[in-house]
Amino acid sequence: MTPQEIRAAFIADLIGIAPDLDPAAIGDDDHLQDDLGLDSMDFLNLVSALHKRFSLPIPESDYPRLATPSKAAAYLAKMLTA
Amino acid sequence: MSLFTMPSLGADMEEGKLIEWLVKPGDHVAKGDIVAVVETQKGAIEIEIFEAGQISALLAEPGQTLPVGAPLAQIGTAQDEAPSVAPPRQEQLPQAAQPPAPSVAPVGGSGGPRPASPAARARAADLGLALETVAGSGPGGAVLLADVEAGTRLRPAPPTAPARDGGPKGRPGLDLTEMRRAIAAAMSRSKREIPHYYLSHEIALHAAQGWLAATNAARPPDRRLLMGALLVRATVRALAKVPEMNGRFDEGGFVPSATVNCGLAIALRGGGLIAPAIPDAQDLDSDTIMQRMRDLVARTRAGRLRNSEITQGTITVSSLGETGVDAMFGVIYPPQVALVGFGAPRVRPLVQDGILTPGLAVTATLAADHRVSDGRRGAVFLAEIDRLLQEPDSP
Numbered sequence: 001m002t003p004q005e006i007r008a009a010f011i012a013d014l015i016g017i018a019p020d021l022d023p024a025a026i027g028d029d030d031h032l033q034d035d036l037g038l039d040s041m042d043f044l045n046l047v048s049a050l051h052k053r054f055s056l057p058i059p060e061s062d063y064p065r066l067a068t069p070s071k072a073a074a075y076l077a078k079m080l081t082a
Numbered sequence: 083m084s085l086f087t088m089p090s091l092g093a094d095m096e097e098g099k100l101i102e103w104l105v106k107p108g109d110h111v112a113k114g115d116i117v118a119v120v121e122t123q124k125g126a127i128e129i130e131i132f133e134a135g136q137i138s139a140l141l142a143e144p145g146q147t148l149p150v151g152a153p154l155a156q157i158g159t160a161q162d163e164a165p166s167v168a169p170p171r172q173e174q175l176p177q178a179a180q181p182p183a184p185s186v187a188p189v190g191g192s193g194g195p196r197p198a199s200p201a202a203r204a205r206a207a208d209l210g211l212a213l214e215t216v217a218g219s220g221p222g223g224a225v226l227l228a229d230v231e232a233g234t235r236l237r238p239a240p241p242t243a244p245a246r247d248g249g250p251k252g253r254p255g256l257d258l259t260e261m262r263r264a265i266a267a268a269m270s271r272s273k274r275e276i277p278h279y280y281l282s283h284e285i286a287l288h289a290a291q292g293w294l295a296a297t298n299a300a301r302p303p304d305r306r307l308l309m310g311a312l313l314v315r316a317t318v319r320a321l322a323k324v325p326e327m328n329g330r331f332d333e334g335g336f337v338p339s340a341t342v343n344c345g346l347a348i349a350l351r352g353g354g355l356i357a358p359a360i361p362d363a364q365d366l367d368s369d370t371i372m373q374r375m376r377d378l379v380a381r382t383r384a385g386r387l388r389n390s391e392i393t394q395g396t397i398t399v400s401s402l403g404e405t406g407v408d409a410m411f412g413v414i415y416p417p418q419v420a421l422v423g424f425g426a427p428r429v430r431p432l433v434q435d436g437i438l439t440p441g442l443a444v445t446a447t448l449a450a451d452h453r454v455s456d457g458r459r460g461a462v463f464l465a466e467i468d469r470l471l472q473e474p475d476s477p
């Protein structure tokens with residue numbers, strides 16, 4: 001997958017768990033909790049969706065690496081090529 | 083033969099707007115079936131029916147705003163003869179204060195109603211787009227805001243983008259002014275009628291944290307637990323020891339509840355708060371509580387709560403999650419008589435066996451109704467929650 005495809009997939013899963021977010025208004029460096037208002041339950045639902053889509057384990061210790069769309073895209077790209 | 087009417091979804095609700103029918107005349111319904119979606123100050127709510135029968139006639143059109151108690155449908159039971167119902171007299175129906183309703187496509191024979199998030203609904207209405215023409219990518223094929231936006235790209239753009247209410251990243255489908263009014267009405271009533279008392283207690287969470295980390299390490303994400311589920315479960319179980327915290331206060335006084343319908347305060351992005359309940363939570367294990375919480379949060383976000391969930395709570399838990407402040411002192415949600423608040427769990431200096439050590443802890447608070455209980459009983463309640471959290475693996 002290209003970085004653009006990974007980012008698009010991430011945003012799609014983010015909108016899936018938070019359908020009230022406007023995809024056009026999400027910035028690459030928006031913090032999922034502080035800026036986009038995800039709570040811990042939303043975040044876990046997002047991790048579940050990403051786990052299903054990419055078949056990656058995403059342990060709890062890696063959660064900080066998903067803090068923003070740009071960090072998450074970088075993390076997912078790294079894990080997918082690892 | 084009986085009438086299905088606009089339900090009251092809270093003491094402060096005066097009217098609701100029928101958004102869609104999920105049944106049509108001739109359909110058989112069972113108790114608990116979801117038959118309609120009504121938009122209220124709390125957003126779109128799925129309305130369940132509380133009797134079995136056959137829909138004889140729909141008496142209201144999608145788009146109509148109707149007062150609580152207004153007839154929505156006629157239900158025939160097995161004994162009924164053919165219905166002989168006068169058609170609804172339009173002049174009796176109060177005129178909506180809003181402009182004419184968006185055209186919601188009727189529920190047709192082709193595949194039934196289309197679930198959609200409130201944001202998607204509102205955007206589609208703004209654009210004059212029938213939801214049935216939009217491919218849904220949400221759970222169960224639900225139409226999401228992004229689907230509506232994608233749908234518009236295939237069409238001529240509207241001359242100007244309609245103004246959104248709420249913040250730039252808020253929830254456009256929800257009228258935040260109305261929701262704020264509903265919250266104000268309920269909280270004013272609470273502060274006017276309920277003599278609150280407040281208690282606070284620090285609870286060490288290292289036992290719960292250790293158990294949680296060990297449990298989650300072996301699980302895929304969709305089976306992982308959150309600390310919030312352990313906090314809710316401990317609260318629900320502690321009520322067995324202090325039943326006077328669980329129930330409803332009505333005109334006749336306090337009525338304890340045999341079941342624990344545990345309300346969860348869920349904050350909405352852009353503002354506002356809804357506290358839907360997990361019914362019959364008293365015997366649920368951690369996994370089931372977690373699953374119910376996930377389901378409630380997901381459906382709150384997607385605008386798919388049911389009326390029983392928002393009207394039948396017997397206590398509320400309000401948790402600030404993992405990134406909030408230390409403690410919250412809540413306002414009881416009438417007619418309930420207690421609210422348990424949890425601040426953000428944080429590593430704090432704890433004294434254990436005379437030694438100062440850093441450890442994860444949370445401040446639990448109780449707001450309770452002095453007409454029903456005293457601080458002494460409230461203290462027993464918080465102490466029991468503490469005790470249960472020290473043994474998170476107990477069945």
